[in-house]
Every structure is written in structure tokens, then in C-alpha cells.
Amino acid sequence: MRDVSKSLDIVARDERFIAPSSRSPYYPFAVASGSGSTLRDADGNEYIDFAAGAASLNTGTCHPRIVAAIKEQAERLLCYTIGYMYEESSVELAEKLAQITPGDFPKKTAYGLSGSDAIDGAIKFARKYTGRSGVITFKTAYHGATYGALSASAISLNMRRGIGPMLPGFHHFSYPQCAKCPWHEKPESCSLACLEEIKTAFSLYLPPDEVAAVIIEPIGGDIGLVVPPARWVRELAALCREHGILFVSDEVQQGMGRTGKWFAIEHFGVVPDIIAIAKSLASGMPLSAVVMRAEIADSLRDPGHCITLAANAVCCRAALETIKIIEDENLIEKSVRTGENIKAKLAEMKKALPLLGETRGLGLTIAQEIVDENGEPDRGACAKICYRCWERGLIITFLSDNVLRIQPPLVITDEETERALEILRESIEDYRNGLIGDEVLEFARGWA
Structure with missing residues (x-):
């Protein structure tokens, strides 16, 4: 989908010299720069950030005042x-x-x-x-x-x-x-x-x-x-x-x-x-x-x-x-508004996508479960959807086998939020249509 050759080279070098205990990998994303809720990899590809560096970037990446x-x-x-x-x-x-x-x-x-x-x-x-x-x-x-x-x-x-x-x-x-x-x-x-x-x-x-x-x-x-x-x-x-x-x-x-x-x-x-x-x-x-x-x-x-x-x-x-x-910037109040907007849109998506299970959370800490046709947790589906989101331009991770972790920077805009959720919807559709191969599971191990 995107050229990530430089990123893959960084991943290979990382595997040679950095202890594997320091990372639970989801996809070969080698971040190079960013601003607010936009990230860029080593190849210059842009991504919307739905992870905020494991919830460490509430003010976004490189806020100019910071x-x-x-x-x-x-x-x-x-x-x-x-x-x-x-x-x-x-x-x-x-x-x-x-x-x-x-x-x-x-x-x-x-x-x-x-x-x-x-x-x-x-x-x-x-x-x-x-x-x-x-x-x-x-x-x-x-x-x-x-x-x-x-x-x-x-x-x-x-x-x-x-x-x-x-x-x-x-x-x-x-x-x-x-x-x-x-x-x-x-x-x-x-x-x-x-x-x-x-x-x-x-x-x-x-x-x-x-x-x-x-x-x-x-x-x-x-x-x-x-x-x-x-x-x-x-x-x-x-x-x-x-x-x-x-x-x-x-x-x-x-x-x-x-x-x-x-x-x-x-x-x-x-x-x-x-x-x-x-x-x-x-x-x-x-x-x-x-x-x-x-x-x-x-x-x-x-x-x-x-x-x-x-x-x-x-x-x-x-x-x-x-x-x-x-x-x-009234980010505490904004986290409530944006979080409610995301949950409302996920509820709407569920009408057409039954593999979206329970949605829960407070503010901009939101969990979205991925389930199989019997309503049971589906780790494989969650990992594949997460990987395809990265391929389409969204940084998101998962927890506890089948929970998409939605924790964007509090500064994320309505437009970025809308596009991120569209990428998520497209990625779920790709999974439902069998367009994501099992080979991605070799990399997308996630939190163990």
C-alpha cells in the first residue's frame, strides 16, 4: 500500500541491536516526526495518531509551546x-x-x-x-x-x-x-x-x-x-x-x-x-x-x-x-466532547459491523472490543484490523486480546477524528472481505 522500505530497514537494524524485551510490536512503523495528531514515518508517510505514544502525548506531538x-x-x-x-x-x-x-x-x-x-x-x-x-x-x-x-x-x-x-x-x-x-x-x-x-x-x-x-x-x-x-x-x-x-x-x-x-x-x-x-x-x-x-x-x-x-x-x-x-486550550472539556463523538460514531458503525462488540471508556480513553460471530473475543481479527489501520494511515494498538485502544492526543481535531474512524471502518471491511492475510500475525504480536 505504502512505500515503507526505510522503515523496514530501521526495524531490521533494531532487531540486531536492541533487546526485544523493550517492545511489543504491532506493525513496522518507524516514526520520524510529527505535529499534533499527525505522525510521519521514516519514508515520509503520514498517519493520524490514535495512540498518543501509549497515552503519553496528551498535548500531541511537538506542541509548539512545549x-x-x-x-x-x-x-x-x-x-x-x-x-x-x-x-x-x-x-x-x-x-x-x-x-x-x-x-x-x-x-x-x-x-x-x-x-x-x-x-x-x-x-x-x-x-x-x-x-x-x-x-x-x-x-x-x-x-x-x-x-x-x-x-x-x-x-x-x-x-x-x-x-x-x-x-x-x-x-x-x-x-x-x-x-x-x-x-x-x-x-x-x-x-x-x-x-x-x-x-x-x-x-x-x-x-x-x-x-x-x-x-x-x-x-x-x-x-x-x-x-x-x-x-x-x-x-x-x-x-x-x-x-x-x-x-x-x-x-x-x-x-x-x-x-x-x-x-x-x-x-x-x-x-x-x-x-x-x-x-x-x-x-x-x-x-x-x-x-x-x-x-x-x-x-x-x-x-x-x-x-x-x-x-x-x-x-x-x-x-x-x-x-x-x-x-x-480547555483540553479536559474537549476530551469529553471528542470522546462522546467517537463513541456515538462507533455505535453507528456497529449497525453494519457486528464484529464491533462492547464500547466503553471515559473521555479519550475508549475501548472497542472486536468479537467473532458468536460474540467471543477475536484476537486474530483485532490484530489484523490494527495492522491494516497502520497500512491505511492510522496508528492504533490493541490490548487484552481483542480490545482496540483508542487514546488519541487531546488536541485531535474533529476532521482528524472523522478520517481516523473512516480508516477504522475501511480496515474492518477489509477484514470481513478476507483481504488481510495471516502473514501479518507474524509481526502483529501486540501486548503479550
Whole structure:
């Protein structure tokens, strides 16, 4: 369809010199440049971005204000570690994060470079503050690839196989997936049996006074962008308060306005004790933040979470400008409007395309399931459709076997959205007509 010879050469060189553990491939897309929601590969082909760099580019690729802020700061100071010294941009950003995160109480921030180290930091702070070691997380959760974050995760055998043991003290319970409820309950009469699992553990083998924290994805990301019932989230938070357990919200993927709120946990009326932020915090620059109650932050003394290059001035200025752009361009409100538009158009497409299953999500985090004629998950179809979308000019990925992950930059235009959905429709039609060969499955492995 398109000439991608240069891209294929980059892929071949990559396979020779880069460890395969660093990528789950979908198609041979070698990105070279971009602007907003438009990307270009090494061959000069243009694509609409429905992935936002794994939800790390809420302001789009190379937003001119982000680029200007980075250039201006880079000419003054790239980095001089705040591990020993002081630098104003890190203070300004911490002040701003205290304003936009939920909770009317004093807060402090600890910085890092990635979502994984933010989760590691949250674990350390929770254990130190409470004097407890236990950490509750959820089956199907993905929290990162460092040992602490990986120990908290429970989704992929490939990530754990052959590198154990994991860190001790982690306990995994069922995350609510109402459409696939193992207890066969209905939302209107649900007894929250998944929450009872934790209560039963507290009564039998897991003393609640030895649990430091519960870490939750307010939207289950890599399981397929699953939105839990608000009642479950609120009662889980109440259970934490009852037992003095810290409530940690992992906002690495869903934060910074993506879901129609600054942070996804705000949809549930719950104020967390600790929030982990990364990805879009600095519009793709390497920066993470653990924002927490001040007394929790003060419990861990130096150098308990000291990372040499964390909060470098360039990344902090990018993050400050990111927040200003989200505010100035009303991107939180726009994410709601654009997301509702996408869901409405997908609902219309379903009338003619029965392999489009459940659509769900908040703001511009949208999951579209691909199913077979029996309504069962169809990973092969999903992978083929994803690959054909790339061939036609749309960057999109999939999760959890059969879920198309629709997470475009918040700056995407109505025209780009319309064209992207048309490419998706055309790609589905190609699949239905048998025009996508099995050979693409050799490359389109996706998240394992």
C-alpha cells in the first residue's frame, strides 16, 4: 500500500541491536516526526495518531509551546541534580501539582523518571509511613516494569517468567469486570463479591493492620480499559479508611486530563492519599511524580527516593507548560466532547459491523472490543484490523486480546477524528472481505 522500505530497514537494524524485551510490536512503523495528531514515518508517510505514544502525548506531538519551553530552558540549564541542590522549576511544578490533584490538604511531591519508578516510590512511602509491609493490588493490573511495580502487577506471565522471585508482601485480588463477572452478578443487584474477597482475606489470613496500601488503576488499563463500578471504588476506599490503609491511585496512563477530569479517580468521588503520575505529565519527556499527603512524604527521609536526573529543569518546564496548555486550550472539556463523538460514531458503525462488540471508556480513553460471530473475543481479527489501520494511515494498538485502544492526543481535531474512524471502518471491511492475510500475525504480536 505504502512505500515503507526505510522503515523496514530501521526495524531490521533494531532487531540486531536492541533487546526485544523493550517492545511489543504491532506493525513496522518507524516514526520520524510529527505535529499534533499527525505522525510521519521514516519514508515520509503520514498517519493520524490514535495512540498518543501509549497515552503519553496528551498535548500531541511537538506542541509548539512545549517545544519553545524546552528550547528556552535548554539554553539556560539542562539539569543540575536536585538530589543535592535546589532549582526553581521543580518547586513551581510541585506547587502546581498540589493545586490540581484532588484533596484539600497539604501535599508534597517526590519526582522520578517513569511510571514504574512512581509506583515504586508510592510503595516505599506507604510502607515507611504506615510501618506495614503488605500491599494489595489487583489481578489484571499493570503498574510497570521495575521490580516493585512488576511485583504489584498481575497480568502477564511473560513479564515474570524466569526472573523471580518477585518482591514479597503483595496480594492480588479480583478487579471488577462486570461484563465478565465470575460470580454472574448483574450491576443492578451486585453484592460486590469481588470486594468480599478482600474482606474474607482480612478475616482469614491477611491481617488488615499489616497492610500498608491498596494500589488501584481507576480504569483498568492493560486488561482492556475497564471502568469499575463507582460503588466498588467508594467502598474499597471506605475499607481502606476503616483499617488505616493508604489508598493509592495509579494515574500513569489516565491522568493529565485524558478521561475528562485532571485525574481519573475524580470520577468516583474518592480522594486518594497518594497519586502516581507520569507519561503525559511532561508531554512525553521523562518525568514522574508521586503526589501525596505531606505527612506521608515527610516520613521517608533522604536519600529514600533520590534519583539523580529526576525533575531536571527541562522536563519540569515541559510539565508546567503542559498544564498551562491543558488549561488554556480547555483540553479536559474537549476530551469529553471528542470522546462522546467517537463513541456515538462507533455505535453507528456497529449497525453494519457486528464484529464491533462492547464500547466503553471515559473521555479519550475508549475501548472497542472486536468479537467473532458468536460474540467471543477475536484476537486474530483485532490484530489484523490494527495492522491494516497502520497500512491505511492510522496508528492504533490493541490490548487484552481483542480490545482496540483508542487514546488519541487531546488536541485531535474533529476532521482528524472523522478520517481516523473512516480508516477504522475501511480496515474492518477489509477484514470481513478476507483481504488481510495471516502473514501479518507474524509481526502483529501486540501486548503479550
